[in-house]
Amino acid sequence: MAPRGSVGVALAVAACALWLLPATASGALRVGFYQNSCPNAEALVRQAVAAAFAKDAGVAAGLIRLHFHDCFVRGCDASVLLTKNPGGGQTEREVGPNNPSLRGFDVIDAAKAAVERSCPRTVSCADIIAFAARDSVKLTGNVDYQVPAGRRDGRVSNGTEALDNLPPPTATAATLADMFANKFLTLDEMVVLSGAHSVGRSFCASFFNRVWTNNGTTPFVDAGLDPAYAARLRALCPREDTPATTPMDPDTPATLDNNYYKLLPQSKGLFFSDNQLRVNATMNALATRFAANEAEWKQRFVAAMVKMGHIEVQTGRCGEIRVDCNVVNPSSSSSSPEVVELPPGEGEEEEAVGVAVAAS
Known part of the structure; x- marks a missing residue:
């Protein structure tokens, strides 16, 4: 017969495994x-x-x-x-x-x-x-x-x-959908949460291959990237390991808003994965909807968070x-x-x- 303590540990481990469900x-x-x-x-x-x-x-x-x-x-x-x-x-x-x-x-x-x-x-x-x-x-x-x-x-x-x-910045629409689904998040929620890219900055390595090829020796423009925007990114990042950063939303970089979605049809999504929201019909329809309705996007964003x-x-x-x-x-x-002893009433209901x- 197993010692009482080992039985308790085994039961606790089993219970923890259950809590790892969504x-x-x-x-x-x-x-x-x-x-x-x-x-x-x-x-x-x-x-x-x-x-x-x-x-x-x-x-x-x-x-x-x-x-x-x-x-x-x-x-x-x-x-x-x-x-x-x-x-x-x-x-x-x-x-x-x-x-x-x-x-x-x-x-x-x-x-x-x-x-x-x-x-x-x-x-x-x-x-x-x-x-x-x-x-x-x-x-x-x-x-x-x-x-x-x-x-x-x-x-x-x-x-x-x-x-x-x-999810890497090089992810395709299918990869994005799969990786979010693996975390019990829907396609809609993936598009909603992508709007967080309206704030923050990125290092060159995350988008370098969208603007350069041949190990950074030849200018290149990803088909989903605006040429003028690509030129600005090349000037900022002459090498992949350049320590410079750029705002993911060049228009309102410090404000969490729906401008991210407005940039996508202008081919100004910084990452390859951003532009993928235009490739999938369902994703594109949602991005277009959020571009037109910031209040709805914010409401759905906090729910997704x-x-x-x-x-x-x-x-x-x-x-x-x-x-x-x-x-x-x-x-x-x-x-x-x-x-541990839990605080009274906490963790029990x-x-x-x-x-x-x-x-x-």
Whole structure:
């Protein structure tokens, strides 16, 4: 007969495996999760984001992207923040899709430090990422929404998984659809979330092959790229490893708006993958619709962000609450769940997820 402790661990592992199913079906997260255990958690995160935004408005786009890149690899578990793996190997943040372009880590660290001072070992790094992304959407797009919380932090960060799961800027329409479907997101939601490209900047490597060929020796213009726009990009990026960056939306680069969709029919989608939204008839119809109706796009965008925030979350007794977002807790291991006492009433009930939208 197995020892009682080993039976408990086995049951916990089985339960965690179940929670890795799409959480939209389980309703495992809920708005106001920290209302009793850390009532000022969201306010502290908001203050950290606002302080960083006041110094550098571009950090907001980085935090939105950080949430996306976290959720698409191992689910929304803050695995993207880890600087080392207990089992060795490259972490997510060390590989090409994230390094050196992913940013906002210092903001998450600042928010986590503030929350830890107020409520030690209570608020997960994964939830802080989700809150920070919401606050960044508010700052850049003037649209607010409620974030269901209760995520727990993972203990593994695998660079290879980032390469396999993050849609590259060279993705075709079919690849985009498949990669989002693998994360339980629809074709419509893929087009909606692509609108996040209306803020933020990109390094040359992500679009270099659209404007140069023969290893950068011959000017080239992708058929889906405006020639004058391509010429400007070539001037900015004479080599693939040029450290310069360019706004993904050259017209309103600091505002989360529907201008991204207006640029597509002008052949000014920066990435090959952006232009693919014109190739697929369903995608193109949606892009055209959002170009004409910003209010509808914003409403659907925040709903899609909430749904994305449910991808393969760990909740309840799965995962851990990291004290330092960059490393797993010292007592943790990748093979057994952390046994903790949950705050009263938290993580025990399941409620339907609602989305509150206040746009202006």
